[in-house]
Amino acid sequence: MKTNQTAIAARGLRKSFGSHLVLNGIDLDVTEGTVYALLGPNGSGKTTTVQILSTFLSSDSGEVRIAGHDLLKEPEAVRSAIGVTGQFSAVDNLLTGEENLLLMADLNHLSRQEGRRRAAELLERFDLGDVAGKLPITYSGGMRRRLDLAMSLVGSPRIIFLDEPTTGLDPRSRKTMWEIIRDLLAGGVTIFLTTQYLDEADELADKIGVLDQGKLVAEGTVAELKRLIPGGHIRLEFADFARLETAAHTLGDVSRDDEALALTVPSDGSVRSLRALLDRLDSEAISVEGLSVHIPDLDDVFFALTGQPKNQKVGK
Numbered sequence: 162m163k164t165n166q167t168a169i170a171a172r173g174l175r176k177s178f179g180s181h182l183v184l185n186g187i188d189l190d191v192t193e194g195t196v197y198a199l200l201g202p203n204g205s206g207k208t209t210t211v212q213i214l215s216t217f218l219s220s221d222s223g224e225v226r227i228a229g230h231d232l233l234k235e236p237e238a239v240r241s242a243i244g245v246t247g248q249f250s251a252v253d254n255l256l257t258g259e260e261n262l263l264l265m266a267d268l269n270h271l272s273r274q275e276g277r278r279r280a281a282e283l284l285e286r287f288d289l290g291d292v293a294g295k296l297p298i299t300y301s302g303g304m305r306r307r308l309d310l311a312m313s314l315v316g317s318p319r320i321i322f323l324d325e326p327t328t329g330l331d332p333r334s335r336k337t338m339w340e341i342i343r344d345l346l347a348g349g350v351t352i353f354l355t356t357q358y359l360d361e362a363d364e365l366a367d368k369i370g371v372l373d374q375g376k377l378v379a380e381g382t383v384a385e386l387k388r389l390i391p392g393g394h395i396r397l398e399f400a401d402f403a404r405l406e407t408a409a410h411t412l413g414d415v416s417r418d419d420e421a422l423a424l425t426v427p428s429d430g431s432v433r434s435l436r437a438l439l440d441r442l443d444s445e446a447i448s449v450e451g452l453s454v455h456i457p458d459l460d461d462v463f464f465a466l467t468g469q470p471k472n473q474k475v476g477k
């Protein structure tokens with residue numbers, strides 16, 4: 162039986178590849194109908210975690226319950242409750258978009274008629290109707306990713322795993338994917354996603370787990386996590402000391418660097434806060450020589466949590 166609506170519960174997950182210890186005792190709980198984001202740099206074990214939770218890979222030890230089913234004892238029941246969109250596409254390039262969906266319908270034991278209906282519905286929902294009869298190699302990255310996700314939804318899963326759903330997408334496709342994820346959530350599904358991007362976790366997740374060196378080094382709501390990391394700021398530079406003085410006086414809550422003639426103002430980095438700041442300076446006729454905006458990113462999180470920069474730099 163399900164207790165307190167936990168969709169995913171893992172205890173003491175461990176996994177090594179040879180002598181390489183990748184997961185060193187992971188515990189996590191995902192509440193039904195919420196989004197959990199597993200955040201970590203390249204190579205931190207995100208895909209390994211998803212593969213274990215979704216029955217593709219066995220752990221060395223640990224217990225997992227998915228939708229109330231024990232992963233080891235009832236893998237079939239687990240598989241029928243979940244949908245998985247992997248980091249590497251499940252799309253078959255020799256089949257059209259529609260054929261890919263119909264194949265998934267077959268694999269999910271839908272009747273031919275039900276499969277057609279489901280495929281048509283998903284093509285429409287993911288804005289793939291126009292390219293349904295085309296081969297996926299003609300698709301853009303965003304379209305491919307949407308087809309991949311549509312394929313994992315054919316069986317109407319209640320729990321969806323999305324492994325880096327937006328890595329490599331352009332900003333617009335990324336936003337579209339975020340909208341789709343929010344829609345799924347509104348439909349009551351539980352989402353477990355992995356990401357390398359703090360802003361993505363911030364945007365979507367009810368709860369975030371930060372994975373580093375095989376451990377969850379922090380776990381909590383976005384707000385809880387944000388309290389642990391240094392906030393964003395705007396750095397202002399001035400042409401001379403007089404302007405620096407006046408600006409510091411006008412803005413109040415700032416830290417100053419007299420030598421560099423610079424002020425650091427706490428800010429969420431939004432356009433609105435930037436505009437408000439500049440308006441205040443304008444109203445005192447203080448001219449600004451240089452300005453830069455700093456929004457906290459994964460590096461800041463890792464630095465705050467571990468005192469170390471993240472192991473590997475990942476390209477944007």
Ligand SMILES: Nc1ncnc2c1ncn2[C@@H]1O[C@H](COP(=O)(O)OP(=O)(O)O)[C@@H](O)[C@H]1O
Nearest residue numbers: 178181183201202203204205206207208209210
């Ligand atoms: N099948 C495998 N055999 C050996 N090493 C692996 C295998 N899969 C993953 N690894 C290693 O485990 C670590 C974690 O990988 P992965 O889970 O893919 O990380 P992430 O998804 O966070 O980038 C990496 O160092 C990777 O090289």
Ligand SMILES: [Mg+2]
Nearest residue numbers: 207208209248
């Ligand atoms: Mg991965």
